[in-house]
Amino acid sequence: MESKRIVILGAGYAGVSAAKLLNKKFKKNTEIKVTLIDKNPYHTLMTELHEVAGGRVEEDSVQVNLRKIFRRSSVNVVTDTILKVDFEGKKLVSETEEYPYDYLIIGAGSEPAYFGVPGVKENGFSLWSLEDAVEIREHIPKMFKLAAVEKNLKKKDEMLTFVVAGAGFTGIETMGELAEWKDKLCRHYDIDKNHVKLKVVEAMGKVLPTLDDDSAAKAEHYMKKHGIEIILNSPIVQVNENSIVLKDGRSIPTRTLIWTCGVQGCKFAANLELGDAKRGRVQVNEKMQSMKYENVYMVGDNLYFEENGKPLPQIVETAMQTAETAVHNIAADIEGKEKKAFKSNYHGVMVSIGGKYAVANAGGIKTSGFFAMVMKHLVNMHYLFGIGGINVVWDYLVHEFFNMKDGRTIMGSHLSQKSQTIWLVPFRIFIGVLWLIEGIGKIKQGWLKGDHIYIVATSAVSGASEKVGDVASSASQVVKEAQKAAEATQTALLAHPPEIYTSFMNTFIAPYAHFFQVMIVLGEVALGLAFIAGAFTFLASLGSIFLCCNFILSAMGGKEILWYIFGAIVLMGGSGRSFGLDYYIMPWLEKLWRGEFRKKQIQKI
Structure with a gap:
């Protein structure tokens, strides 16, 4: 070719x-x-x-x-x-x-379409680039800061009146963000939120004209409920430094006009x-x-x-x-x-009004509120996965949920609360010591030798094992002995292993019973060392959960083993980054994952 x-x-x-x-x-x-x-x-x-x-x-x-x-x-x-x-x-x-x-x-x-309206470029803000967005973000707090010390009531009113021109997707979504941000800014600058005026000005007679009437009505109701004034059938004909003029002659004093009336x-x-x-x-x-x-x-x-x-x-x-x-x-x-x-x-449309509410009509399904926001996030993640894979999707989740301030998401602040991992260090080391003792105990009992098969029966503390019989090569016999041990201790969560688990043991474990036993021992030792050293604690926590679930499915795990599982879940949250090797390992892996080392090699070439 x-x-x-x-x-x-x-x-x-x-x-x-x-x-x-x-x-x-x-x-x-x-x-x-x-x-x-x-x-x-x-x-x-x-x-x-x-x-x-x-x-x-x-x-x-x-x-x-x-x-x-x-x-x-x-x-x-x-x-x-x-x-x-x-x-x-x-x-x-x-x-x-x-x-x-x-x-x-x-x-x-x-680029934005200004339709020949005089003064828009000079006195208004557009929202069609990242630079535009940053400029607006810096301007809004500035108005609150100036208004907080302004004595002239007329000027103060201008500073605290925020107008969005255009009731399409961009305009409504922008105003939704301002409505949420307003309360925080009022608290920070000690301003009565009743003095802040939010207005959407639209030349047509309906907000969100591309949406169906029911969805548009829900969006309008939500905005009015949150103090947003909607002015319809009112084209803007003049934009001045401190005001805008409508076609019917009305003038709205403001120092903030965000123009979202269309693009070309x-x-x-x-x-x-x-x-x-x-x-x-x-x-x-x-x-x-x-x-x-x-x-x-x-x-x-x-x-x-x-x-x-x-x-x-x-x-x-x-x-x-x-x-x-x-x-x-x-x-x-x-x-x-x-x-x-x-x-x-086309598959539908959705519009968010702040971080907690949205309306959507996608695939013929109309939703609003929580479920519409979930749909919007899923659509965004689907697109991001298509262009950049799971790494880009993770970045989105971090920005939208895990690092989101002021609870401005559908999950509030529940996913963004942070705690000092230093308080997990004693617990992490304690878990590690228990796993290490368990593994060393099995080694002393001869679990690494090939002439005996041992089965684990959980004790009240950590699932201490005991010898229950010499098994030739049959995993089914191993399971039966495990049941007897569990019945003797009267602590097993399951009376019998599930049939699917027994079938799995017979099919895959029986030929390699000793190898399986050795892997358990080495796994326990490795988990102990990993927790103590604070290395790969997320993976170690997953391994801990896996072993505990295996003990439970074998009808050997009692209720005492459950705290191991929930403890491992707690340790997943970066517990190795405080006084642990993860403090060094994780940043290195993050750079490796993002290809930064590869970039440096390419630059050297």
């Missing part, structure tokens, strides 16, 4: 999806070179920017490093700013480099001279090809294409599905197969 160069411009939802799909399609074909170019070294989760703007999470929670996404792929990630595209010469040009291509996918994103294709894509552009969106055919060049594809917010008489919505699903169509057709062209037309397959 002839060598082909595919270049993707833009690492948004569409660009990342296209790169992932191309890598999957051509991962075994070294003749296909895929390059992803973006001005930033990270992929931004645009749908979560409101969380940053509302002070719920830090900016790194909505950033996914591109090299983390593609570290195990053949995709070449380039951080550069493209200044122009030479379509005749088939190359992208930056200030210092040129990037030739055979196929080009443009997913350069979009970015100027870069609109100025490429690829044909007609509507609101910055370039016209494409049903195969996502530009009208001027067959080898140039548009994806995501950059394209304009009508389906059933309506332009494609600028949402994440559109971005990913147009990327899939573009990739399919590029692959078809390379392989000489038939191209396909785009056909949307």
Whole structure:
């Protein structure tokens, strides 16, 4: 096959999806070179920017490093700013480099649409980049801080009035974050929360117009219940430094206007001279090809294409599905197969109002409150797993739950409470000593010798073992002897081993009875040493739970053994990081897991 160069411009939802799909399609074909170019070294989760703007999470929670996404792929990630595209010469040009291509996918994103309203750019905030979100997050506390010492009531009212223009997804989600953040800021700056005014101003007659009426009504009710004023049928016609003016002549004094009234294709894509552009969106055919060049594809917010008489919505699903169509057709062209037309397959919509409430209509299922928020988190994790695997999903869980401050999640602060692991050190060492004594005791009894088989019967403290018989090779006989030992002690949680467990013993353990016995002994010694040294305590805790469950299933474990299980659960929470080897081991493993050592090796090369 002839060598082909595919270049993707833009690492948004569409660009990342296209790169992932191309890598999957051509991962075994070294003749296909895929390059992803973006001005930033990270992929931004645009749908979560409101969380940053509302002070719920830090900016790194909505950033996914591109090299983390593609570290195990053949995709070449380039951080550069493209200044122009030479379509005749088939190359992208930056200030210092040129990037030739055979196929080009443009997913350069979009930008806010201001609809010619004077003063918006100069006096308002947009929310369409990470920089925008950080600027809003820094501005909001500043207003509270100034208002706390302001004596002029008129100026104080302006400072404590926060207006979001637009009642679409971005506007409602942003206002939901501000409503939650408000209480904390009022406490911190000693401001009566009744003095804080939150307003959503919408030109149309309904909030969340793309949602069904029932879901939109629930969202509106929730916002009003939490002190948010909703002003409908009121286009903004002027934005001043200290106020906004509505079409009906009303003026709202405010020093904070967050503009979320719509987006348009970015100027870069609109100025490429690829044909007609509507609101910055370039016209494409049903195969996502530009009208001027067959080898140039548009994806995501950059394209304009009508389906059933309506332009494609600028949402994440559109971005990913147009990327899939573009990739399919590029692959078809390379392989000489038939191209396909785009056909949307939207699964629904969901919108969060703060960290504890959401409304959703996905797959025909309407939900609100807790379950809608769960659905939203699951959808986010599904997407993150697709682009970055379990590592990126774990980062999301840490940001959204385990490190979340002020209880701004559906789980409140239950998952984010922290405790000093130093208090677990005595307990960890105690557990380790008991396991070590148990293992050494078995060694003295001859468990490592091949001429005897011993069965464990739990004692009141740690499951001390006793010799119950010399077994030739039958695991079923071993189990019977275990039952007798358990009946003698009158402490077993189970009267008899479950049938499935007995069957497993007969099938897999009988031929290797002595090996199984040795592994138990060595496992107990290893657990003891690991707990005492504080090394790999999470894995040691899992091993402790496994052995205890095995004792219980063998009808040898009494109720006294249960505290071993629950104790191991407690020790999972980083107990080895205080006065233990995990203090050194875990940071090293984290760096290894994130590929930092590999990065250093590559840099040296």
